[in-house]
Amino acid sequence: MSPVQPSLSMDTLNPNIKVLEYAVRGPLVIRAGEIEKELEQDVKKPFAEVIRANNGDCHAMGQVYITFIRQVLALVTYPPLLKDPSFPADAKERARAILKACRGSSVGSYTDSPGIEIIRRHVADYIETRDGIPADWQNIIIGSGATDVIRKFLKLLICNVDNNESGCMIPIPQYPLYSATLTEFGIHQIGYYLDESRNWGLDIAELQRAITEARKVCYPRALVIINPGNPTGQVLTRENIEEIIKFAYKEKLFLLADEVYQNNVYAPGSKFYSFKKVLTEMGEPYCSMELASFMSCSKGFMGECGLRGGYVEVINMGPQVKAMFLKSISAMVCPTVIGQACLDTIVRPPQKGEPSYESFMKEKNDLLESLKLRAKMVADSFNSMEGFSCNTVQGAMYAFPRITLPEKAIEAAKKEGKQPDAFYAFELLENTGICVIPGSGFGQQPGTYHFRTTILPQPDKLKKMLKKFAEFHAQFIKKYS
Amino acid sequence: MSPVQPSLSMDTLNPNIKVLEYAVRGPLVIRAGEIEKELEQDVKKPFAEVIRANNGDCHAMGQVYITFIRQVLALVTYPPLLKDPSFPADAKERARAILKACRGSSVGSYTDSPGIEIIRRHVADYIETRDGIPADWQNIIIGSGATDVIRKFLKLLICNVDNNESGCMIPIPQYPLYSATLTEFGIHQIGYYLDESRNWGLDIAELQRAITEARKVCYPRALVIINPGNPTGQVLTRENIEEIIKFAYKEKLFLLADEVYQNNVYAPGSKFYSFKKVLTEMGEPYCSMELASFMSCSKGFMGECGLRGGYVEVINMGPQVKAMFLKSISAMVCPTVIGQACLDTIVRPPQKGEPSYESFMKEKNDLLESLKLRAKMVADSFNSMEGFSCNTVQGAMYAFPRITLPEKAIEAAKKEGKQPDAFYAFELLENTGICVIPGSGFGQQPGTYHFRTTILPQPDKLKKMLKKFAEFHAQFIKKYS
Missing domain, CATH: 3.40.640.10 (Type I PLP-dependent aspartate aminotransferase-like (Major domain))
Incomplete structure (x- = not known):
């Protein structure tokens, strides 16, 4: 026991903070982080890595940055690069315009509160x-x-x-x-x-x-x-x-x-x-x-x-x-x-005729085209699994399939004091390393079960993930039917 | 009149937001911004530029960034620079360590909420x-x-x-x-x-x-x-x-x-x-x-x-x-x-023996040495002016001198519905372009008047600023005595 009575205790803490929940960074994601550490320490698992399909974290899932964006940012951060001939002229022009608008021509200055x-x-x-x-x-x-x-x-x-x-x-x-x-x-x-x-x-x-x-x-x-x-x-x-x-x-x-x-x-x-x-x-x-x-x-x-x-x-x-x-x-x-x-x-992306235009458009379009394929791949895969139904992923970066859970699984979840979809997501994580967020973290019609997965893993990894998912799901249904 | 009755009116706005004040970005600073725009449009003023001594915005006042810091940031932002021989090895080592700790090795990924x-x-x-x-x-x-x-x-x-x-x-x-x-x-x-x-x-x-x-x-x-x-x-x-x-x-x-x-x-x-x-x-x-x-x-x-x-x-x-x-x-x-x-x-600055150590220490020490001189210069200057008393600036980046205002100035302020120190600061701004924050924005003993100025203008500019300040003050005292 501390000899000091705390000034800030659970009784005197902001009550709204006590009750708030944020599932996208909740217990499942915390467990995913623990598993990653266990893998680093060579703890044996039935999988080699955690696949974080839990949030829209594009670069974390292997998406590569758009070159032009990062060139401009490097230039404003370290202005001596403005003399480097390997940076394109339009990136330099953008950087100069931003620096000119910064007080003291430095990104280290405060800006107006609503922005530059x-x-x-x-x-x-x-x-x-x-x-x-x-x-x-x-x-x-x-x-x-x-x-x-x-x-x-x-x-x-x-x-x-x-x-x-x-x-x-x-x-x-x-x-x-x-x-x-x-x-x-x-x-x-x-x-x-x-x-x-x-x-x-x-x-x-x-x-x-x-x-x-x-x-x-x-x-x-x-x-x-x-x-x-x-x-x-x-x-x-x-x-x-x-x-x-x-x-x-x-x-x-x-x-x-x-x-x-x-x-x-x-x-x-x-x-x-x-x-x-x-x-x-x-x-x-x-x-x-x-x-x-x-x-x-x-x-x-x-x-x-x-x-x-x-x-x-x-x-x-x-x-x-x-x-x-x-x-x-x-x-x-x-x-x-x-x-x-x-x-x-x-x-203010590169405009037609500017040196970065072609490469910028190619990077952008390839990326959006790939996401489009993945959006379809994810919905199609889920719809091919027993007890799943998944709406068309028309946009954004997620699928939110509905899943029918066996009665025995619902009972098993209750015994563990978990929501049935959270129970499913934990089982999925522990058995496959795939981290998704149960529908109960987003809200859903009572008695229905869903989860959210991103469509962000790179195509090869996504294919593997969906295959592993299907295998897990078949075993899960077998186990609890 | 809008044909739509607003959902968000002054009656239904968060009442705490209605009453909050933030003097460092308050009316004086807004006026300083307006004056800068007027100067750009060649409106005639008794000065050529606004000197923003109102907030601790170092780079805005001409302070130069520390090279090592910006090199590391450029490297993590645009990793192809890791192959550029003009960047020192210790900056590259720092950048690689940060990128390794970012998911997907990209600064474009989310990190844990409390940081990496x-x-x-x-x-x-x-x-x-x-x-x-x-x-x-x-x-x-x-x-x-x-x-x-x-x-x-x-x-x-x-x-x-x-x-x-x-x-x-x-x-x-x-x-x-x-x-x-x-x-x-x-x-x-x-x-x-x-x-x-x-x-x-x-x-x-x-x-x-x-x-x-x-x-x-x-x-x-x-x-x-x-x-x-x-x-x-x-x-x-x-x-x-x-x-x-x-x-x-x-x-x-x-x-x-x-x-x-x-x-x-x-x-x-x-x-x-x-x-x-x-x-x-x-x-x-x-x-x-x-x-x-x-x-x-x-x-x-x-x-x-x-x-x-x-x-x-x-x-x-x-x-x-x-x-x-x-x-x-x-x-x-x-x-x-x-x-x-x-x-x-x-x-984690460069360590002794690392390539950036000497230049980093030189940049850091020169800067702190210059601030030390400016801290003394500012307090000494104010103490030499009639009706001013300024404590030693032992640290931080500000002086908060006390100023005795003539009765007539206090009356003139009242007529304009301004605090006397705000009245003084507005007069100073309009006549010299120097922007300081009145003590009433920070709180002060009732009946006393102060203002806050930073010590951040570069030495030459600071000297000029203090000279102009002294001239203005002498005129102000003369006008209201």
Whole structure:
């Protein structure tokens, strides 16, 4: 026993932190890390390595960086390289422009809290080109990753209105950043189920059910849509987006569009429409609705998760509220300059005629083409296994197959105090080294079981992984039937 | 008028965000930015440039990066440079070690939420060497800057205990990160005045006064000490630190030691003692007290503010609480890998005999020597001006002189609805381009006036700045006397 009575005990700890959960970095992932250490120490296992299919960590799964991006970043980090003839002229031009916009011409300086002005302008240009609709650079707030800007934004909603806590609608299944952050912030989580039978589309009747029930216990303020979907991989149709916008208008909700997978669309016939584009093209009153759209350097074709770059575009926010938003981020000083510079290379890639254009396009297209093949490979493989059904992975980087578990497995899970899908995922991990996240970490219809796997392992490894998975699954079914 | 009723209005905005203030990026700094734009557009001013003496932004003020640091960062960012013979072998060795510890050997991968294990180990080694006392790498949590880890830590304290909100003691004057974050988190701010007459040391009687008053309205949980001081530049004596530790023990407070300026000590006779070292050497019961110590890449000799790297070492935290702390940071995914890599170069600099050792030491020592001269130059200059008194700048990067303002100036300020010191600082900015932060942004004894200036402008520019300052001050006094 310590002779000192602790000032910070479980009784005096932030109660919201006690209850929050973040499955993507939860017990399964911790166990995966332990197994990796055991393998390093030559502990005998029925597999040689852990395959981390648990999170969208592209480079960790062998994806190679885009040369142009890293050239620009090396140049801004160590400017003597600007004299190195092996770096292409367009990379140098980008680097010089970024350095010129840094105080003291150094990435070691603080920037304005919402980011470097020219990079915010480049983001606005990118959005304008994407949507064919004007974008104002002053509506762009850059952060250290989309997670960072999403959290900075959600914080604004913390408020008791008419003695009710704020509520925020999120999809179920959802990316646990949302559930964890809402729990931490004391904002009521209003889950609406995605419709698995319609390839995880949004059903307006379900949105209506969810908000009607929620109004008894909280004050609904905002609606989160993840498109393309995480963990579900759907790409919303334009018609579905229009329905959602009309619903949000009727219910006076702030639209939060998590569009970080906007470059990851694979399925024939699927196309990404930004909420901003659809809402603007719908005209009044919809084009005057409040909307925040989030984007990241971590996904797409670049997959630069570790550099931490992202942005939000906020439109139709009241000017006083916007001033408060800007003030609130100033206490976090500024986002990482390298993350900002990375974002710049993504929204301002090499242009036709520039020396890096051909190689950049080839690297980008090869990567997206390969992801497209893997998206199909994963869904097809799961659909060939007994008791599995997997929707088409239209976009993003994940499959979220449904799995029918034998009664005996469900009982065995109960005995161990585990959710049945977590029980399955642990067995999978211990027997094959494959790490996936059980559906219970994202939410699912009661009585159904799923898991999320990424499509990110390189094609050869993915093939092996799916084969091992199928073998494990056959044995598991045999064992528990 | 918008045809849409906003979901997020001033009435429904997070009330804590409405009231928070962050002077270091407040109205004066916004005005300085406007003036810079006006100068670009050739608006006539009585000066040619804005001198941003408002924040500790080293590189922005012309400080040059340390070559070794940037070489390592360029190498990890763009690994083909590992074959470039112009990079030294020790920088390459550091870069290879970092890349090996990154999943997929890429800085584009996510890391564990508390940071990369080997970098946490190197931080622990650094602390062990600094203090001569063991450090456990598992007590090190890396973040995207000290600001980030300080906020992550303070969040744990949000809790109503016996129906009282938590309270946290902070120095007055203080760095506004603390006041802004406590306001945002709804933690009661317990200000204790630093003793200007004792070169901004801590007076235990004043700590006692502050906590006794605060116990009537909140539940005091923690004590923040900034050493070396920001904005006040003092370096605490070992005796003073011992007194503070005894006070915190008696009052059952979690010690939060903001030690980001640990490499910035200039005054003869002044020495940095870490709270961990002193508390450990005091033996039981003090060595079992809970302590969090914060460090950053942004200050010291490196001044890499924009890269966002920092850490906290937490000792004697209960294991359950620590598990909750680790869980709570997982929803923020991970700190920027480049910031982590930067931290690695600082805690593991080139060693004697390695190729970069001599140049690294020269760059580091020249820089610290120059800061030492500037610290003295600034205090001496202010002390030579009428109505100024400035304590010795023993450490950190700031002077916080006291200034006596004429009655007429105080009246003029009142008429404009400004604090008198803010009025002075605005006049200074508009007339000379020099941007400093008024003492009211940091807190000060009622009826006294101060401002904070950095000592960071390069020596020639600093000399000019102080001369202009003196001229302005003489005119100001003349105008209002």
